[in-house]
Amino acid sequence: MLADHDHQTCTSVEPTPEGDPGPAGTAAVADAAPVTGTGGRPSTPWWRRWPVAVATVAVLAVVVGVVVGVVVGVAVNQDDSAPAPGPSAEGPPTADPLGADIAGIQAQLKITPNNADSWATLGLDYVQEAKNTVNPMYYPKADGALARSLQIAPTGNAAALAGQAALRAAQHRFADSLALAQQARALDPQNSTIYGTLADAYTQLGRYDDARDAVQQMLNLHPGTPAYTRAEYVYELAGQPDQARDLMNQALAEATTPADIAFCRYYLAELAFTGGDPTEALHQIQLGTQVDPRYPDLLEGQAKAEAALGQEAAAVADYAQLVASVPQPQYVIEAGEYLQSIGHVAEAQQDYTLFDAxxxxxxxxGVQLDTDPTLFYADHGDPAKALAAGEAGIRIRPFLEMDDAYAWALHANGRDADALTWSNKALATGMRNALFAFHRGMIENALGQKDAARTDLTTALAINPHFNPLQVPVARAALAQLGGPR
Structure with missing residues (x-):
């Protein structure tokens, strides 16, 4: 039976809809009300980060070095028969429990190299370490370790199948992830981690009811931090931020390691920021940084909150550090758009050039970015490229974020009737998302639906008046032309 290796699961799922009926069917979030309990620990949510194909890492290092003067090279050890330890954190080994786990399993495998369970556990650890460190070198290590486990024990190996499911999800291969997770569940139906991976895959495939049910099963089996954070997202998607915040606070109360605490603080900050409260967001980021200053998402949250609060010098410095140290596409775009919004056009173009590369x-x-290129090219003058990215993305990830991005690409190409259909789909779960509301308002305005546009643009600015430094002025101007807020 697969051990419930909670630190390897993907935290926070994208679960289920509430409110207006959506194309995937309706489900009351109350049906998935979490039970109480203790135990477990979270992990970094893969869907907020882009997986980097290992084959591109060395080239990307050159591109980053040329464009922004930063070298982000990664040495990849392809020899999974004797995996190299992951990058160690500064400080004593106890500061990195997962790294210590990896080192311990590696040492054990030198003594018992044909232990299938150890290889599976190592593979799962590598998947999690890739998320924790934003370091793609761990994905081929995970693939090799999990394949080795299945080679040793080709039948009844739920642990390796679950590990492969988590890996495929991290690579945005959601259909493959779902199939593997279902195979693992058939072998080990009482393991909560497998239900977390199922929920992740169901969500990204737009199967929100199935995702909600998987989260509830996870809660029933092991009501710890990974389950609470997934249940939090059920409520967030359903437009119930207060319940979502309560669950994230419960997850925080259960968290035991610096990385876990930082994770919870970051998403409490995200809930505050997306709800229009950058002051509270910055407070949560600072609390997280006190515990784990190396947690990569915290700097992004800090820069975003500082920008919204008008702390320009701090925001510029933090965005520069963020792009230099963690040049994820999402972060690069965010930094560029902020710089453009304050008139630093040349610096913004540098970030845009990096993103395009x-x-x-x-x-x-072979890595298909989806929402980022779709929205970026739609907003920055290349509608054909935006549509191509949107059409590719909606095939592999029919999730509401992709629905919204595809709608915006269709709008950029003048296909507003089609765009409205997809925008409505993105908002069908009831999620309170200022960007989604802005997009629908602008699409409605283009279709001449002035009252609806006025309502949605008012809603966008009411939810979060800082949702995007370039689009907020557009929303305000359009709303003024429509007669002001309603």
Missing amino acids: ENTLFTSN
């Missing part, structure tokens, strides 16, 4: 490299090496 990243997107080209990823695509040429």
Whole structure:
């Protein structure tokens, strides 16, 4: 039976809808009300981060070095028969429990190299370490370790199948992830971690009811932090931020390691920021940084909150550090758009050039970025490229974020009737999302639906008046032309 290796699961799921009926059917979030309990620990949510194809890492390092003067090279050890330890954190080994786990399993495998369970556990650890460190070198290590486990024990190996499911999800291969997780569940139906992976895959495939049910099963089996954070997202998607915040606070209360606490603080900050409260967001980021200053998402949250609060010098410095140290496409775009909004056009263009190079490299090496290029090219003058990215993305990830991005690409190409259909789908779960509401308002305005546009643009600015530094002025101007807020 697969051990409930909670630190390897993907935290926070994208679960289920409430409110207006959506194309995937309706489900009351109350049906998935979490039970109480203790135990477990979270992990970094893969859907907020782009997986980097290992084949592109060395090239990306050159691109980043040329464009922004930063070298982000990663040495990849492909020899999974004797995996190299992951990058160690500064400080004593106890500061990195997962790294210590990896080192311990590696040592054990030198003594018992044909232990299938140890190889499976190592593979799962590598998947999690890739998320924790934003370091793609761990994905081929995970693939090799999990394949080795299945080679040793080709039947009844739920642990390796579950590990492969988590890995495929991290690579945005959601259909593959779902199939593997279902195979693992058939072998080990009492393991909560498997239900977390099922929920992740169901969510990204737009199967929100199935995702909600998987989260509830996870809660029933092991009501710890990974389950609470997934249940939090059920409520967030359903437009119930207060319940979502309560569950994230419960997850925080159960968290035991610096990385876990930082994770919870970051998403409490996200809930505050997306709800229009950058002051509270910055407070949560600072609390997280006190515990784990190396947690990569915290700097993004800090820069975003500082920008919203008008702390320009701090925001510029933090965005520069963020792009230099963690040049994820999402972060690069965010930094560029803030710089553009305050008149630093040349610096913004530098970030945009970097993003375009990243997107080209990823695509040429088999990694399909979806929402980021779709929205970026729609907003920055390349509607044909936006539509191509949107059409590719909606095939592999029919999730509400992709529904919204695809709608915006269709709008950029003048296909507003089609765009409204997809925008409505993105908002069908009841999620309170300022960007989604802005997009629908602008699409409605283009269709001449002035009252609806006025309502949605008012809603967008009411939810979060800082949702995007370039689009907020557009929303305000359009709303003024429509007669002001309603």
